[in-house]
Amino acid sequence: MYGKGLRPLSIATVAMLALSLSLVFFYAPLDADQGFVQKIFYLHVPLAIVALIGFVIGGIFAIAHLRTDNRKWDAYSYVAIHISVIFGVAVLITGGIWAKASWGHWWVWDEPTLVSFLIVFLLYATYYPFRYAIEDRDRQARYASVFAITAGAFVPLNFMAVRMAESLVHPRTFATANGGLPGEMMFTFLCSLAAMALLWTTLVKFELTAKSASGQVKRLRRALDAPVSGGSSRIAPEVS
Amino acid sequence: MLELAAILPLGAPALPLDEAGKYVAGAYIVFVVLLVVYVAIMAAKVQRIERELREVASFAEQRKGADREEVNA
């Protein structure tokens, strides 16, 4: 039963989001260097952290899929990656807005975290055409799991490599964002992080519940020998 | 403004509040829009599930009616 616990989870998410937004605009102090623009940080960075962890979780689900051969793990892996990709779009757009406001350009190559995130995003964007290209559903699920595991291992390695490439070029003026954060900012940041993590979990659960409902309808159809409805997705794994 | 630029270390000087506000608002708006788009897509999915359930329910009722006729005949 995927829908179980969805309501309290979504209520917690809304509460946390409301709390974080209030903290961001009414509690957190103004940054000395960047001024009001720094407020984007409370949106952009938690989205990025949650997306990256989401990708790794997708890889962990994929390991479970290969070990247990139970297709539900493939569905979990797919949904985890899917929601993280959507978060990734938000990360890149808000990152661009932040860059424009801070540096005057919509994209900057000197921010290693942003660049490394772009590369990870580009990789996971290929997950969909990759799945689409493999027709046999069993094989598709297996290969997708291999992809998710490989890509999950890639995330930390890529982050490290990109960081090394940039470290001598420009000192990181956003270092204040992660390093010496004053107490109020850190608290606000942590609340935002929790809110985004809750949001991710709620959306994953939501997506799985919808898939499960779809699967139950199919199951009902089969049990009643009712005619099968129109086409189902070629890549999204089914949940039953 | 120019004095500020001379004092601040590295990077660009902070934007004035009204300009900065537009960027911050833009970023949060992007977030909200993406969220709402996702909800809209999920709404479409739920609609489809509702439609399919309706079809299956009427199919099942039809069959139940047909079975009863067979039994009675």
Added chain:
Amino acid sequence: MTPSRTAFAAILAKDLRSELRTLQSLPAMALFAVTTFVIFRFGLDRTSLSGSLASGVLWATLLFAAVLGINRLFVAEREEGGFDAIRLAPIDRSVLFAAKVSALLVYLLALELVTVPIFAIFFLDDAAGLGPLLAVLLLADLGLAATGTLISSMAVNSRARDLLVPLVLLPLVVPLMIGATGATEPLLAAGGPSYDRFGTWLMVLGLYDLIFGLVGYAVFDFLLED
């Protein structure tokens, strides 16, 4: 020799012999690379390269030429039932992975044996950096071979196989390119080779090789299931 080692040697020998006899991929890869050098000469409007430009042109070209070879890596297995053979054989299936990685490594080194001197003749004023470049080439090739073999083995069973390999492979080898160009750039610097962070970059490459070699070896079994 244990059965696994015999199988490994046999598969590797078969691959190398087949390539030597038919010369399907290697000449094409080399020709492609040299032509790409010419395109870069005109695209950048330069006849002499050093530092980051030289490093970038060399590695971008090698990478794209490698993709050509990677696309064709498992075609023989697919068409002649090599996958079934290895499924039936009483050995660890990851042996096929190890053998293919080694074969691809040999192809890449052969490619570089031909194209790097040509690159030096075309663009470099000073060949002193080429010696230490060998170490960079070796480590980068190893990583490219591991990741390339993994992706190729999945792509060969799909539609749009030639599209899939470059699409998925390129983001995956970005850290490899970062390490390779990071090490190569000071080697080809205008004033003579320098070893700025050379050891660090070699370690990054080595780490990549280790991680992707292990991941590939661990998951390959699942790729061969029917």
